[in-house]
Amino acid sequence: MSGWSAPTQDTLFVLNDVLKITESDLPGYDQLDEDIVQAVVEGMGKFCGEVLAPLNPVSDAQGCTRHEDGSVSTPEGFREAYAQLIESGWNTIAMPEEFGGQGMGHVLGTVFEEYMNSACASFMMYPGIVGGATSTIISAGSDALKEAYVEKIVSGEYLATMALTEGHAGTDLGLMRTKAQPQDDGSFAIxxxxxxxxGGEHDLTENIVHLVLAKLPDAPAGSRGISLFLVPKILPDGTRNAISCASIEHKMGLNGSATCVMNFDGATGWLLGKEHGGLAAMFIMMNAARLAVGVQGLAHAEHSYQRAAAYALERKQGRGMGERPDPSAAADSLLVHPDVRRMLMDARAFAEGFRALVLWTAMEIDRAHAGDREADALVSFLTPVIKAYGSDRGFETAVDMQQVLGGHGYVKEWGMEQIVRDARIAMIYEGANGVQALDLAGRKLAKDGGAVAMRFAALVEADLKDAPEWIAEPMARALGDTREAAGWMLENAGEDPNTLGAASYAFLEMIGVVAIGWMWVRMVAAVEARDDGFAEAKRITARHYAQSTLPLTSALRAKIEGGAQNLMALPEDAFLRA
Structure with missing residues (x-):
């Protein structure tokens, strides 16, 4: 049965025909034409398919090993694959040129993120934080820190981590206990x-640069007292810092990723940004990570869809209720059954629509880096949606694709249950999805009275004017539901402080449904003049999304307008049954 191959045709369609990146004058895009874009996309796909994809079952079966001296070994083949990654230069595709990157833009970097996550999600966990880490050091670090670390992280000589979470604190970073004691030489003892x-400890690189949240002795209480520090495993003089891996977690999935408990025992570090300004510096890194998690959701959906579609075509089970492809056959393929097609079409509609959305957002990030404030605001608005809706639907899609395989989806040899296990964490880390929904409703919507949300709605509405009626009408209804729900939330938030919290998750889902629908409107426009199999498949998939997913906004609006009263009515002790 087929595994995964890079969806290069669909990626190139989005880049060239929907986003038209070769016509853009954004920095870094001037070096792109369709031949270069095709060569880059196909080259990244070839690398991931040939080098990384074979490691996926190995990573799950072997996992990581912590040794008595605290060192950690990654699964068989990881070190060699990482060396090939660095040699290939694909890891530098979107990195800034002044620090040794190729500067081709975040949009092409996002393509590589999807392909690496689909091929071997555990492997991607090691270089996955590099973009956010380098952005943070460039933005908040001193010239000396930038000179010492950024170029080596960009090249892949060093890797990096986010060391934020503590066992007793979780999402509430203000409760953290890690301390930073100032030293006479300007450094801090962490x-x-x-x-x-x-990736707290591993054998892929000699040095690991930890970005660590800690509190100074005079820090204010809560999150206002957090500072951010750069703490390397190997100090500039070549000696080992006072950092150690106490253990590695035994997890549900992503077994090839070393998830570590890290001890900092007076480790030497340097301040990033201002004292007590760690939260602002951290969010540079965290927002990048949240967008990357959304891309993971896309990758899990695409990989599981490919496996399920291949299985459904090959598997003979039951007979079609209508005209059969071969009346003499004992059984037909699973694709004759409407319910199997329902699951596959739902998966296809999400994956292709969400791919367009994450690449559009990546292009908006490139606009924001070029100084476009409206683009920056739109990216900020959509970040929790991409993270949460993307990872929710990525996991749900993986489960549905597992269902297509029936019992074979539940056993290890077919690879589907690994995708389900690997996908589950994306809904939890980098800010659990309920926290993302609160961020969208409580901060992104409420803080400006809905101004950015209305700007987003206006962009969607503008593309509906020339869209075919069969998709324009359901999109207009969905957009109307979303506007009415947002207005209701803003109007009622002052009466009950729980209103926004109770409505937040359904509102995030609404924005996700509408945003992907918008991408389908744009993709339908991009194939309007085409009369080939690819274009027809796009139109059919768009119709499916319009008929099966866009109507969900009506139910979501009803949930939102139900308010918080019932959710908050049950006394706390009543949740424990006698």
């Missing part, structure tokens, strides 16, 4: 324990 640190 002492504390961090948990859930992806």
């Amino acid at each position: 002492t504390g324990e961090k948990i859930f640190i992806s």
